[in-house]
Amino acid sequence: MLCPEVSNFPPPKVVSSYQKFDNLENVVEIFKMNNFYKSLIVTCPDELQIPSLIEECVSEDCDYYKVSNCSLAEFVEPVFIEKFIKNGKLYCLSADRKCIVQNCAAVTPEGLLTIHILENIFQTIGLEGSKRSHNFYEVTIDLKNIKNLDKLKQSLEKLETFDFYINWEPNNEKICPSSVARYFFERNISVSVHLLENKKVTPDIEEIPAVKDTDPEEMAEWVGMLAQQADLSPKETYISTYSQPESDCAMKTSRICLLITKGFITPTIVANVCRNVQSYVTSRELENYWMSVSVQSDENSLWQWYRSSPRMFQAHDSSTNVFFTEDSLTVYSIGQLKYS
Structure with missing residues (x-):
């Protein structure tokens, strides 16, 4: 008993x-x-x-895409920001992760890259962040106003690659939302299409x-x-x-x-x-x-x-x-x- x-x-x-x-x-x-x-x-x-x-x-x-083994540095590329952050709403979330024990990341429509990082890893990448519960730190990057791009890319490249779910809503209806998938494909990053x-x-x-x-x-x-x-x-x-x-x-x-x-x-x-x-x-x-x-x-x-x-x-x-x-x-x- x-x-x-x-x-x-x-x-x-x-x-x-x-x-x-x-x-x-x-x-x-x-x-x-x-x-x-x-x-x-x-x-x-x-x-x-x-x-x-x-x-x-x-x-x-209602198609969305899964991008595999993608570095966070891809999201701070000037071409990516100009095409997809400044000209539409990007919904991007790290896939198949448990945020209580793993690093996670997301890009929200207002153009913010948010990274949820374990404390011991955060201390090695040289970025500023806020303390969160369960030994995590949160780093927020405004993709529309990046400073010190080279240093930022070096820091992001120290983190592991992620799988992401992505949906992009362009401001111009004449532009196809699948353009974001083509962008990653042309950069030799694996992309797959999914239906609801x-x-x-x-x-x-x-x-x-x-x-x-x-x-x-x-x-x-x-x-x-x-x-x-x-x-x-x-x-x-x-x-x-x-x-x-x-x-x-x-x-x-x-x-x-x-x-x-x-x-x-x-x-x-x-x-x-x-x-x-x-x-x-x-x-x-x-x-x-x-x-x-x-x-x-x-x-x-x-x-x-x-x-x-x-x-x-x-x-x-x-x-x-x-x-x-x-x-x-x-x-x-x-x-x-x-x-x-």
Whole structure:
């Protein structure tokens, strides 16, 4: 038998928030506060197919690229900065890394290269940085205003090479986003193209709870259970104590469809999905009708909990759930640090 003190671990630190808006752009700004997402779920009640305009947001022109064995010095090359940093929005994140034990890096749309470096390595490269938790330092380089380029390149070349996920949104619509892939290819750096993975789920349900008389946390959990195709009415409470939300205004329909998208997802993609979801909701004349968009963060990315808090690499889980009705938008967010 385990000693009770051995298994008495403290609960993880959880951050949650609940907000209500009548303006979609306020919601879009919440997603723009961070840059790197790994999954998106659209829940569409009273339908067996996702509306085509919504599905096209995650199926057309959503390619992203994986660059392998790339030195950070590549991002400070004047030609690269002129073409891709100053003339578009670059989303770039080190791939397949654990920021609690490994060096990580990211380039964000405002043109900042952020490097998350173990302390013993930081002390050897000759760059200025800020102390972070778990024996890490953070170095931030403004790529639009580089000084002492040669010295900076020498420092960056001391670090190991990285694999990166990259998405570039050019300012000029006539320029192809794949130009960034061609740039790395011409510099003899391995590049592969990737598509967002889409999956549709049509769970078996009896009715659909209404947003207006159901707790947002319960609604977000219900959508998660549907996405996982979990048992909504478990008979054995020892294994699962889950119970569905109770709603007096529930929609009496057994039709529901979910679109689950996974990959390297940018705020622009999320914003396009949200705009089309809102448009579809306002076109429906069914009483208490709603749709939702749920977005999950990349666990090993730069992350900012609030506008007043610093953006830094931290091992975390975070999801933002937006429920669209005809006259309002309800946002429920929850997240936790994996290591406090």
